Amino acid sequence: MKKLKFTDLLITIMIGVVFGVLMKFWDDLYTVVKPIMPVARQLLYGMWFMVGPFAFLLLRKPGTAFIASIAGASLSAFAGHGIEVLMYGFVQGLAAELLFAAFRYRRYSIVIAGLAGVASCLASFGLDLIYGYAALETWALIVKYGLRAISAFIFTGIFAVFIVKALEATGVTSLIRPVDKKEYTMLDQ
Amino acid sequence: MFNWFTPKRETWLFRVNPALKFIVFFAFLIITLVNQSLPFALSQAILYGILFYGFSGYSMKKLLLLSIPLVISFLSTGLTMLLFGKGETVLWQWGLFKISEESIRHALLLGSKSLSFGFVGFTFILTIQPVLFFYAMMQQFRLPSKYAYSFIAAFRLIPAVTEELQIRRNALKVRNIQFSKGVKGLYERLQSYTVPLFAQSIRRAQRIAVAMEAKQYQMGAARTYYYPTRYNRIDVVFVLIMIGSLTLAFLLSVYQ
Numbered sequence: 001m002k003k004l005k006f007t008d009l010l011i012t013i014m015i016g017v018v019f020g021v022l023m024k025f026w027d028d029l030y031t032v033v034k035p036i037m038p039v040a041r042q043l044l045y046g047m048w049f050m051v052g053p054f055a056f057l058l059l060r061k062p063g064t065a066f067i068a069s070i071a072g073a074s075l076s077a078f079a080g081h082g083i084e085v086l087m088y089g090f091v092q093g094l095a096a097e098l099l100f101a102a103f104r105y106r107r108y109s110i111v112i113a114g115l116a117g118v119a120s121c122l123a124s125f126g127l128d129l130i131y132g133y134a135a136l137e138t139w140a141l142i143v144k145y146g147l148r149a150i151s152a153f154i155f156t157g158i159f160a161v162f163i164v165k166a167l168e169a170t171g172v173t174s175l176i177r178p179v180d181k182k183e184y185t186m187l188d189q
Numbered sequence: 190m191f192n193w194f195t196p197k198r199e200t201w202l203f204r205v206n207p208a209l210k211f212i213v214f215f216a217f218l219i220i221t222l223v224n225q226s227l228p229f230a231l232s233q234a235i236l237y238g239i240l241f242y243g244f245s246g247y248s249m250k251k252l253l254l255l256s257i258p259l260v261i262s263f264l265s266t267g268l269t270m271l272l273f274g275k276g277e278t279v280l281w282q283w284g285l286f287k288i289s290e291e292s293i294r295h296a297l298l299l300g301s302k303s304l305s306f307g308f309v310g311f312t313f314i315l316t317i318q319p320v321l322f323f324y325a326m327m328q329q330f331r332l333p334s335k336y337a338y339s340f341i342a343a344f345r346l347i348p349a350v351t352e353e354l355q356i357r358r359n360a361l362k363v364r365n366i367q368f369s370k371g372v373k374g375l376y377e378r379l380q381s382y383t384v385p386l387f388a389q390s391i392r393r394a395q396r397i398a399v400a401m402e403a404k405q406y407q408m409g410a411a412r413t414y415y416y417p418t419r420y421n422r423i424d425v426v427f428v429l430i431m432i433g434s435l436t437l438a439f440l441l442s443v444y445q
Binding site for chain 2: 006007009010011012013014015016017018021022025031044058067071074075077078080081082083084086087127130131132133135136137138140154158159162163166167170172175176
């Protein structure tokens with residue numbers, strides 16, 4: 001199994017921190033939308049699940065989803081969102097990591113990344129149950145978490161995969177990903 | 190901006206080992222998280238409120254300013270629960286909105302939990318220095334140095350990241366970029382901001398890592414620390430006070 005080098009680790013944590021900054025701005029949008037459009041608000045929620053799967057899609061190494069998720073959450077916690085964010089980051093990152101591990105860290109498709117987001121969503125639902133966010137009427141519960149799961153799939157599956165593709169086009173991924181066999185054979189020609 | 194975060198006076202909380210403070214607060218908040226009793230949740234919120242308003246060492250004006258998001262989150266989380274929470278004994282109903290005795294109880298429980306989290310979170314960040322916190326985590330709690338230094342390096346780059354975000358926003362404005370409506374527009378917006386931001390951050394992080402390794406930073410090697418941190422008498426006092434006051438809060442909630 002490919003282990004994390006120091007460069008990978010620093011980049012993973014950096015990605016988490018950048019996501020933390022982005023989430024801070026996203027939060028402003030979310031707060032504006034929150035009272036007026038409850039449906040749109042749940043559809044924006046997927047952003048909070050994106051960091052872990054995104055980091056894994058980019059670096060493709062075990063541990064990255066979990067570490068990036070914690071890094072993003074700790075930035076949010078330091079930015080004044082409270083320590084509960086850290087607990088959420090922990091379980092969400094763990095869920096996404098376990099899902100990628102279940103596929104032996106070899107699948108980077110939209111479906112698998114999306115499922116990782118849905119797994120994070122499920123984990124955060126579990127924490128919501130304990131916290132007390134989930135003591136809603138059944139219809140409200142289904143609407144809230146159903147929309148949230150859909151949003152998780154859109155953000156971590158579709159959006160994350162396409163943004164990583166766009167990043168590959170910029171060439172930065174060549175700094176981080178292990179050199180392909182194909183590239184070695186090209187040298188021989 | 191950073192001058193804003195200088196306290197009026199340094200209370201005893203400032204002298205507690207930052208890593209120990211974090212672990213204790215975290216453990217106590219897990220109690221807050223799993224607790225389902227309303228009186229105990231209320232007394233915890235009051236306890237942490239005393240900690241925040243009384244011992245963080247900042248002027249009341251700043252503390253009240255910081256309280257605004259706490260009040261907003263108290264109201265918004267409470268209100269959803271109040272109107273859509275499940276319950277049998279209905280007091281008021283109008284269409285989908287329904288207030289019941291249980292939903293009032295749940296709303297208050299949720300609200301006081303979020304207050305507790307907010308108070309403790311703010312008390313923590315107001316009374317530590319982030320760099321010393323990571324040094325203490327390495328020395329007192331054996332956090333591997335590779336994580337600690339990565340965090341410190343990444344945190345240092347935050348101002349650069351926010352500046353870049355600002356530049357990107359202005360650049361898009363100058364070019365008069367129009368985004369589509371709906372989900373597609375959401376993606377376009379996300380992509381146009383994140384791609385340059387991530388590309389630049391990844392390059393920067395990689396350069397820092399290479400520089401650190403060039404200066405012989407080795408993962409897992411035994412090392413000495415520039416800022417030594419240790420336990421003091423105040424740490425014992427801190428742990429005793431925290432355990433004592435939580436016990437008191439619990440007893441008060443039971444024998445109210």
